Amino acid sequence: MTYGIGRSRTRFVVLALLSLVLMGLDTYTDSLKQTRPIVGLIVVPVHLVAMIPGLILARANSLPLDVVRLQQDYQALKENRLLLNSRLQRLEAIEAENDRLRSLLSATGYTPDEVLLAEVVQVNVDPYSRTLLINRGTVEGVYEGQVALDANGLLGQVVRSGVFRSTVALITDSTQAIPVMSVRSGLHVLAYGTGQGNALTLPFLEPTANLREGDVLVTSGLGQRFPRGYPVARVTRVVSSLEESFLRVTALPLAQLDSISELLLLWPAKPVVPSDIPPKEDPSSG
Amino acid sequence: MVRIGYAGKRWWVIVLSFFFALCFSVMALGPMWALWAPDWVSLVLIYWCLAVPMRVGVGVGWMMGLLLDVATFGLIGRLALTKTLIAYIAQRFALRLRAFPVWQQACAVFLLLGMEALIITLLALMMGESDAGRPGRWVAVLIGAMLWPVLFISLRRMRRWARLP
Numbered sequence: 001m002t003y004g005i006g007r008s009r010t011r012f013v014v015l016a017l018l019s020l021v022l023m024g025l026d027t028y029t030d031s032l033k034q035t036r037p038i039v040g041l042i043v044v045p046v047h048l049v050a051m052i053p054g055l056i057l058a059r060a061n062s063l064p065l066d067v068v069r070l071q072q073d074y075q076a077l078k079e080n081r082l083l084l085n086s087r088l089q090r091l092e093a094i095e096a097e098n099d100r101l102r103s104l105l106s107a108t109g110y111t112p113d114e115v116l117l118a119e120v121v122q123v124n125v126d127p128y129s130r131t132l133l134i135n136r137g138t139v140e141g142v143y144e145g146q147v148a149l150d151a152n153g154l155l156g157q158v159v160r161s162g163v164f165r166s167t168v169a170l171i172t173d174s175t176q177a178i179p180v181m182s183v184r185s186g187l188h189v190l191a192y193g194t195g196q197g198n199a200l201t202l203p204f205l206e207p208t209a210n211l212r213e214g215d216v217l218v219t220s221g222l223g224q225r226f227p228r229g230y231p232v233a234r235v236t237r238v239v240s241s242l243e244e245s246f247l248r249v250t251a252l253p254l255a256q257l258d259s260i261s262e263l264l265l266l267w268p269a270k271p272v273v274p275s276d277i278p279p280k281e282d283p284s285s286g
Numbered sequence: 287m288v289r290i291g292y293a294g295k296r297w298w299v300i301v302l303s304f305f306f307a308l309c310f311s312v313m314a315l316g317p318m319w320a321l322w323a324p325d326w327v328s329l330v331l332i333y334w335c336l337a338v339p340m341r342v343g344v345g346v347g348w349m350m351g352l353l354l355d356v357a358t359f360g361l362i363g364r365l366a367l368t369k370t371l372i373a374y375i376a377q378r379f380a381l382r383l384r385a386f387p388v389w390q391q392a393c394a395v396f397l398l399l400g401m402e403a404l405i406i407t408l409l410a411l412m413m414g415e416s417d418a419g420r421p422g423r424w425v426a427v428l429i430g431a432m433l434w435p436v437l438f439i440s441l442r443r444m445r446r447w448a449r450l451p
Contacts, residue, residue, distance in 0.1 A: 008344050012374040015348040019370060022352075022363030027413070032362055043357040046305065050313040160359050167359060 037138060040163045114267040120260050130173040137164040147266040153231040153254035155263050170257055172198060180232050181220035185210040188220050198257055200233050202249040207240045227268045296448035303330050304350055312357050321422040324430030327354050328372055332395055333441045335376035336383055338450060347373025364409055368402040388435045396431035403427050
């Protein structure tokens with residue numbers, strides 16, 4: 001370490017300059033990306049120990065205090081599960097039919113995506129950015145740009161992945177823009193996060209655009225980032241005024257952004273295909 | 287930090303104190319904690335630079351800053367720079383500061399933490415971060431300085447137990 005207080009000035013200058021170089025490298029290049037997980041391994045015990053108080057608190061909070069409440073919750077969950085199972089059966093039948101129809105038309109088949117359940121470890125309290133820390137990392141195969149969902153819709157994507165934990169930016173974060181499509185009208189548009197509140201904004205729409213309040217927006221698959229078909233938001237306000245050249249549209253995300261404790265991470269089964277149009281019918285199979 | 291051959295001295299105490307400082311920095315105990323929590327690593331670093339300036343100095347500060355950068359998923363080198371600076375100043379004035387009463391040391395700690403917060407804010411402004419002027423950072427500086435006497439006494443007790451000079 002130090003061999004004398006006199007020598008520390010040189011050491012200080014060297015290390016300060018080195019720090020500046022590292023900051024520059026990290027900001028402008030990707031060369032430090034590989035070293036992060038390696039150094040991150042040293043820090044893993046720190047994260048593990050740091051999780052302990054959180055786990056104790058969570059355990060204490062979840063102790064059942066009301067048996068009646070528990071029974072009611074259990075009943076409700078059982079009923080919900082039965083309902084979901086019946087819907088799932090119908091979904092499987094429809095998927096099978098879809099596959100058959102597609103193969104008849106010589107189009108590529110649809111395979112389901114793989115998912116991984118993750119728990120939210122920490123919610124970012126920063127009022128200007130909407131991100132969460134989850135308990136999955138590169139050991140489970142999490143990658144930057146990976147899509148996160150909850151039971152109701154798209155939640156966001158992974159922006160940073162450490163060895164055991166990763167950061168997910170919600171769709172309402174100011175850095176996020178999702179390519180979406182209206183289910184009713186097929187209109188393709190981008191849904192921007194505002195960083196404030198719970199709303200998304202859809203800018204740059206002409207006043208004649210075919211969008212109404214209540215329209216459901218799903219991912220369109222354009223841009224190859226988000227696979228097609230996942231619900232994102234519902235349009236809540238469409239304001240068209242004569243002074244402005246664009247509509248002012250606000251949409252509310254369908255995912256429960258306020259009460260996230262678990263989410264699903266997605267691995268798309270195959271590269272996302274933006275167009276759903278099957279090729280022309282093969283004359284020999286007609 | 288740990289040298290073999292110094293019989294009877296428990297140098298690992300320093301490592302342990304830094305480890306727990308890192309853990310506390312990373313811990314998530316709720317929104318209030320994250321907003322105002324003081325920089326434990328800085329406080330522990332200042333203490334050991336004052337107490338054992340021959341052993342704990344700029345190098346240790348740099349490494350701790352780097353580990354903290356990685357642990358908090360931040361820009362690599364940012365906290366390394368500030369901790370190096372803190373360690374340098376603390377080491378330079380170690381002999382003088384040690385002679386001060388604790389509450390005067392707390393003022394010096396306040397200045398050091400404030401300097402770090404200033405540098406971080408400036409860097410954040412340069413990066414164009416939206417939360418550059420976060421007031422919670424300055425509350426954390428104040429809380430850190432107020433916690434100094436407690437930390438000083440606890441770490442001193444640990445140091446004496448470890449028979450470190």
